[in-house]
Amino acid sequence: MRTVSRRQALRLAAFSGALGYLGQMGFSQAQAQKLLKIIAWGGTYGDAMRSSWMEPFAAAAGIRSEIQLQSSSMETLASLRANRNRNDADLWLSAIAPTSLAQSDGLLSPIPVDQLKNASQLPAAVVNDTYVGIWSLPYGIIYNAKTVPFEITKWEDLTDSRLKGMVTAPYGANYNGMFIALLALLAGGDETNVDPGFALAKKMKPNFSIFTTSDSEQIRLLTSGEVDVVAFAPVANYFAARKAGSQFRFVCPKPFIPVSISNVAILKGANVEAATRFIDFAISKEPQQKIAQMLGCLPINTMSEVSPTMREAVPASTEFRFLQEGVMASQLSGWNDRWQREIQR
Amino acid sequence: MIARLVPYFLVAPALLLIAVLLTGLSSVLGWSFQSSAGDGAAGLVQYANLATNESYRHFFTYSLWLAAISTFVALLLGFPVAYYMEINASPSQRKWIFAGLLAMFLSDYVLKMFGLILILGRSGLVNRLAMWLGVTDAPFKLMYNEFGVLVGLVSGILPYMILSLNGVIARLDKRLHEAASVLGAPPWRIFLLITLPLCVPGILAGTMLSFLLSLNSFVTPMLLGGGRVDMIAVLIFDQAINLANLPLGSAAAGVLFLISGAVILLLNGLGDRYQKRFQR
Amino acid sequence: MTPSLSFKKRGITLSGLSVELQGKRILDDVDLEIFPGEIIALLGPSGCGKTTMLRAIAGLQRPSAGEIVVGGQAMTDVAPYRRNVGMVFQSYALFPHMTVAENIVFGLKMHGVAPAERAVVLDAALTMLELSALRDAYPARLSGGQQQRVAIARSIATQPSVLLLDEPLSALDKKLKDDMRSELRTLLKKVGMTAIIVTHDQEEALAIADRVAVMNEGRIVQIGTGGDLYHNPNCRFVADFVGYMNYFEGSIRSGSDQRLELDIGDARLLKARSSAETPATGHVTVAIRPEAITPMPKSAPVDQDEFNIVPACLISEEFLGIVTYLRFQDGKGRDLLVIRSGQSRASPLRVGEHYDLAWPIDVTTLMPAEPQAA
Ligand SMILES: Nc1ncnc2c1ncn2[C@@H]1O[C@H](COP(=O)(O)OP(=O)(O)OP(=O)(O)O)[C@@H](O)[C@H]1O
């Protein structure tokens, strides 16, 4: 989950109506000019998208595109719900949970999968008519090797009493509930039965000192020495922390690590033809290689090469586990409440 | 003719702003009567959800509690400062205190909170000092918990409290204290029977302002709470943004709005009744 | 008056009392003896230290030197709330958040008087100052006179040994002021309280007080009864402050047993009675009250042994009702004021004519000559 400024949140909540109306007026224009509007994150994500995908795509296909900023995909889901039938964007970069929720709310257009020439190079699980995967992010533990008295190798180590008060964990169901689902799987439950996961979390509870709401907060707390262990972090955060010092280690703990799939979906009322061509370009070998390198994540295209720095952090031998994010999506609210009540307080 | 219209021109921008804010607010409130998926009217379902779910109720009771505590602490800390500033301080001291208050006002709120982290964090100033002095082996946990949020809230509202009190204290008639003293009242009774009652309007104003600011605060629990301090604005944000449940977030915002309104009415009413008794 | 409002009479002695504020001497070595039950008026120009003196006696102002003794008890180091001194402030300083009744019993509460007794004193005070109807009113709703009576009631409720009143009547209009003035004296005398009343107004001072102390620049210049100050001022300041005065500067020419001859220039001699205080030789100021002078026609016979005579020309005449002001100028250009009763049936005077101004030798006051001006 990305940082969200309060102002943006308020603006969305308060003026969603007005924005939606303005958006409608721009709709027909977008179609005519073949300007693709993509709802996506800004910052490094936006920069990487522009140079890896949007500019080369414009050069190759003659279709220009622009980014409509979102702070988080959940926030966009809220705004799409609020402005049902009044959005003017074509593509939405998101995670599986919000996409699944949007799909069941009827906010999406089906993707014509048969028109994606490069789809065969992707794992079959990440291509369907709701979404197409665009990159994947492995999650593990980051810790400060100078202050943590032992080498962390497995998720179970988070229950070690030597880590008392040293660990930051996700706030509520942040990271789309992946940490909660992971704990459930580790403790013998699954995405539909998280009770064992909460039992495991309670064992870690004395070690949890702070619950973080964003990547940037995680990085800041770790590098400022406020915490020594980040219990659940995308590998990209490790690359960021690494810039502050070499004492930080990334572990892909045993027995497996979860991988979140970022995906793209086509919104209701979009220019489906142009949008499909964009997706096909984005998942092709070269653009995938480039964007994965820039973002510090894994390319979704199996033909793309993985950068050496990524290989060092996430060895080829690592066992991945794709979580059933679609199944998790509808339970996030309940997990969030329960996590706050039982683990955070 | 034009001269008659001037006042309308002058208030127009403010009215426009208020209208825009009210529109936004009403649209938020409108959402609170929707179902969670945003696909239809659902009456008071969201409000019922807030009222019945212990997890949500906790955000409200806990926020009210924190707001009350922080306001009380700000009053305790602010009163002596305001009193000293108005009564005892030399003109140059007064200027310095005022400059300090102004700095507290002008500096960015988020920046101020980060400043607190630098002071109270695990490797912050206080802990480094305490460990250097040998007071403790392990750092104190002064931040990312209830205490940290209280410190943040108090430091956020303190300047408002002090400036609210300044006015009434400056208007205190020194001769009333002297009259009481001549009539046999020792200093502590003068404070209780003369100073304090005459400061009630300022205390109420400062309390109202501080309480509402604390109750509505978002940045402080977000940055200093370590995810453990459940305040209403965090709930609203979490529901509306993180969980895409705008209706529930809106309902929470609506309840917060009602509570704030009730606090304003209550304290204003108290102040009015108190003052009407002895003012012309 | 109920028995609980019985006042113990106590005198006040100030000795060598000085107050310094920000390096400035506000009170300068003041000695003052006030007898038990006596009413003293402090009279003096604005800023001469009257309020400061009261504040020092009440304990609100720390003296830089000197002693304050009340009823034989040294008060200098006693905190104000232990002195049991009543004070009526210049603008009353009533507690705005308390009713009339609450204001009046405030001091009793502070002294730990039981509620039952407080009620008795309250009723007595309300009755005495005719405030019964206002007992539950807040001060902001009261008129100036009512506020003043509340302030007085509040200050006497605790049976203070000493009552200090700082310009208590200054906020009132002329009519009310005149009424309150005599009421106040009656009240103070009835209760038998030792009181110091500050005023700007000489008439008020003379009407209320047993003795008047005239202050100037932090010092008491003269203290005495109204008559003393009026007829025997010891300096021009006092003379000017209490009524009008005509002056001649002169030097003593010759003195015998009871008589002095004074040279005032213009080859003119004035006669005056000598007393213990008058200097035997040197420069003096001769002072005559304007109402002591009678203008006589040039030809009228005057007893030169009993009267002083100065010829002068009538410059102007102002009829003011009760009195008429006659302004004369003598041969050396000295202005002389004569005040005649408005009722006087004496023959009318003409402006421009010359008259002989005559006054009895007995009312010719001598005081030490002052360095020019004043
Ligand atoms: N706190 C103070 N600091 C410095 N000087 C002061 C202070 N209070 C009074 N003074 C000075 O002391 C002098 C006497 O003041 P005081 O109030 O006793 O005069 P007053 O005789 O009561 O005058 P008024 O008739 O105008 O009330 C004045 O010159 C005044 O300026």
Ligand SMILES: [Mg+2]
């Ligand atoms: Mg005065």
